[in-house]
Amino acid sequence: IYEFNATNIDGDLVSLEKYRGNVVIITNVLAKMHAKYAERGLRILAFPSNQFGNQEPGNETQIKQFAQGYDAQFDMFSKIEVNGENAHPLWKWMKEQPNGKGTFGNIKWNFTKFLINREGQVVKRYGPLDDPSVRTKSFPPLPN
Ligand SMILES: *[C@@H]1O[C@H](CO)[C@@H](O)[C@H](O)[C@H]1NC(C)=O
Ligand SMILES: *[C@@H]1O[C@H](CO)[C@@H](O)[C@H](O)[C@H]1NC(C)=O
Ligand SMILES: *[C@@H]1O[C@H](CO)[C@@H](O)[C@H](O)[C@H]1NC(C)=O
Numbered sequence: 103i104y105e106f107n108a109t110n111i112d113g114d115l116v117s118l119e120k121y122r123g124n125v126v127i128i129t130n131v132l133a134k135m136h137a138k139y140a141e142r143g144l145r146i147l148a149f150p151s152n153q154f155g156n157q158e159p160g161n162e163t164q165i166k167q168f169a170q171g172y173d174a175q176f177d178m179f180s181k182i183e184v185n186g187e188n189a190h191p192l193w194k195w196m197k198e199q200p201n202g203k204g205t206f207g208n209i210k211w212n213f214t215k216f217l218i219n220r221e222g223q224v225v226k227r228y229g230p231l232d233d234p235s236v237r238t239k240s241f242p243p244l245p246n
Contacts, residue, residue: 103128103222106192108149111166111178118192118222121145126218128196129176130184143220146176149193151184184214199224 103126104119125144130151150165160168162180169178182190189197196202196216202224217226 103192103196103218106195108147108182108190108192109180111162111169111180113162113180116179121147121218122222123220125220127215128192128218129215147179148176149179149184149190150181196224196227201225202227 104117104122106118107115108118110116123143125142126147127144128147128149130149148169165181166178169176182193184190184193202216215228216224217228219225
């Protein structure tokens with residue numbers, strides 16, 4: 103992931119190089135995660151997407167306000183597309199990785215998350231029914 107850039111919610115271009123050495127979860131929704139994982143080096147990157155039933159129709163300002171009210175434990179990025187021709191290059195790449203393909207390739211619904219190890223590789227893709235944020239007690243051990 104370190105080769106990719108993305109625009110954060112404030113409009114600044116961010117190199118994902120800044121996450122080198124961290125375990126990262128990249129998600130297209132706002133996810134609640136237990137703070138103890140942040141202390142252990144977990145970073146959550148949230149990319150709002152409006153490709154699923156118009157769930158995040160707001161602009162960046164509105165999304166940011168919403169996230170603040172959510173006790174956000176993650177880094178917010180600008181709205182992107184996750185499927186199709188105009189999908190963000192990071193998301194296109196993650197979906198092509200051996201551990202990132204999922205069942206059908208495309209992002210199925212709002213709960214898709216990619217788990218990135220400390221070397222920047224996709225190690226697991228969580229589907230809509232397999233969500234780490236709603237199973238905090240059984241969240242798997244962080245990869246090395
Ligand atoms: C990311 O941004 C840097 C600095 O602007 C640029 O040199 C690099 O080519 C960009 N990488 C990609 C994959 O676009
Ligand atoms: C976002 O939308 C709100 C409400 O329509 C508006 O007040 C605000 O200026 C917009 N912000 C941006 C950055 O477009
Ligand atoms: C995800 O989609 C489900 C089914 O439509 C919906 O009930 C839920 O509120 C959505 N969650 C988020 C965070 O948008």
